[in-house]
Amino acid sequence: MKVISILGSTGSIGTQTVDIVVKQGDIRVLGLTANQNIDLLEEQIHQVHPEVVAVMDEKKAKELKKRVGSKVKVLSGMDGLIQVATLDQVEMVVTAVVGMIGIKPTVAAIKASKDIALANKETLVTAGHLIMDLIKQYGVQLYPVDSEHSAIFQCLKGENIREVHKILLTASGGPFRGKTTTELQHMTVKDALNHPNWSMGQKITIDSATMMNKGLEVIEAKWLFNLKPSQVEVVIHPQSIIHSMVEYKDGSVMAQLDVPDMRTPIQYALNHPHRLPNDVPRLDLTKVAQLTFEKPDMETFKGLKLAYEALQKSGSILTVLNAANERAVDKFLKQQIGFLEIYDVIAFAMDHHKNIQHPTLQQIFDAEQQTYEVIEKKWMSERNE
Numbered sequence: 001m002k003v004i005s006i007l008g009s010t011g012s013i014g015t016q017t018v019d020i021v022v023k024q025g026d027i028r029v030l031g032l033t034a035n036q037n038i039d040l041l042e043e044q045i046h047q048v049h050p051e052v053v054a055v056m057d058e059k060k061a062k063e064l065k066k067r068v069g070s071k072v073k074v075l076s077g078m079d080g081l082i083q084v085a086t087l088d089q090v091e092m093v094v095t096a097v098v099g100m101i102g103i104k105p106t107v108a109a110i111k112a113s114k115d116i117a118l119a120n121k122e123t124l125v126t127a128g129h130l131i132m133d134l135i136k137q138y139g140v141q142l143y144p145v146d147s148e149h150s151a152i153f154q155c156l157k158g159e160n161i162r163e164v165h166k167i168l169l170t171a172s173g174g175p176f177r178g179k180t181t182t183e184l185q186h187m188t189v190k191d192a193l194n195h196p197n198w199s200m201g202q203k204i205t206i207d208s209a210t211m212m213n214k215g216l217e218v219i220e221a222k223w224l225f226n227l228k229p230s231q232v233e234v235v236i237h238p239q240s241i242i243h244s245m246v247e248y249k250d251g252s253v254m255a256q257l258d259v260p261d262m263r264t265p266i267q268y269a270l271n272h273p274h275r276l277p278n279d280v281p282r283l284d285l286t287k288v289a290q291l292t293f294e295k296p297d298m299e300t301f302k303g304l305k306l307a308y309e310a311l312q313k314s315g316s317i318l319t320v321l322n323a324a325n326e327r328a329v330d331k332f333l334k335q336q337i338g339f340l341e342i343y344d345v346i347a348f349a350m351d352h353h354k355n356i357q358h359p360t361l362q363q364i365f366d367a368e369q370q371t372y373e374v375i376e377k378k379w380m381s382e383r384n385e
């Protein structure tokens, strides 16, 4: 029986992972973590019977402890997350937290020789060079959960990575595909949360609307598959049926197709190299009828352009891109800034950063803090002048 921990079990990826595990019946979940949602975490405790759980929020952790008594060990804070990620018997850690908060537990898990099923793309975007080195150093496996990267991973099987010409990373285009800058100006949180194909957490749904999600995925692909930025091309594919493609040197293109449902890539990461039955709806190509493709509009959806720019420079600017986006999305969700201001915040933070090549973990966390300060102290005050 495979033994796993799930970091961020109460989120969109986390709950779908629990769903797969429960239905599969042959995976033991030893640890779970959540930020604040102890009601759902408590439900999950009854569902999968973990030995240890961690809640980021100290108060909520105390409350949960009262509720569950001695049934399960309740930890809190970052130390708690790290303990869940490094439990002795655990073989694989599913990283389904959102944001670069995932860096520390992911690093700890790799150093404790755990395989990683990675959904948490912000960790690879900001610390990709360090994570990939650690993966090699500790001889563990990293399985992508992100549907595009899972597709690429599958299209690369049995092939030689040196014979890859480029990756065709597909993007739905999000809820605002085809809109002009003038139209985007007035888009509300509700509009942006209305994704046509995928049901996901709030942050990634906003990232899909800005196309920053695809930008982060270009960077994620670069680190996962050791590619040059010019080898990752984004193709808009509104039906989200082809999850990505690999073009080889001879011009041959391999694609992976499926319905847009994250349970399939999650299940594949959990069980690799095996493919198990599940109750995800089947792809019916005659119903889909048409698969269409377009070039991305990087002038309107600047998120993608900013991501390529950061990737070209590489180094700590990648942390700035990501941290500025995390803060800007948070502000947009709280209705403190408008939709297009998300791009302004990121561009401003990137302009105010002195780039460091190959940053250490500490330099990554410093760049993150500096980014928040630049946004709060400089950008916000200039905006409110």
Ligand code: NAD
Pocket (backbone or CB within 6 Å): 007, 008, 009, 010, 011, 012, 013, 014, 033, 034, 035, 036, 037, 056, 095, 096, 097, 098, 099, 101, 119, 120, 121, 122, 145, 146, 147, 198, 199, 200, 201, 202, 203, 204, 262
């Ligand atoms: P979500 O917001 O639904 O869930 C996030 C989880 O992380 C929750 O369990 C939450 O409790 C926890 N969390 C949030 N902030 C935390 C903090 N400060 N400290 C500790 N825990 C915290 O997010 P999601 O949509 O499930 O996405 C998770 C990750 O997977 C993201 O990196 C996202 O980009 C990636 N991803 C998601 C999807 C999807 O379909 N949802 C697809 C591909 C990749």
Ligand code: MG
Pocket (backbone or CB within 6 Å): 146, 147, 148, 217
């Ligand atoms: Mg994706």
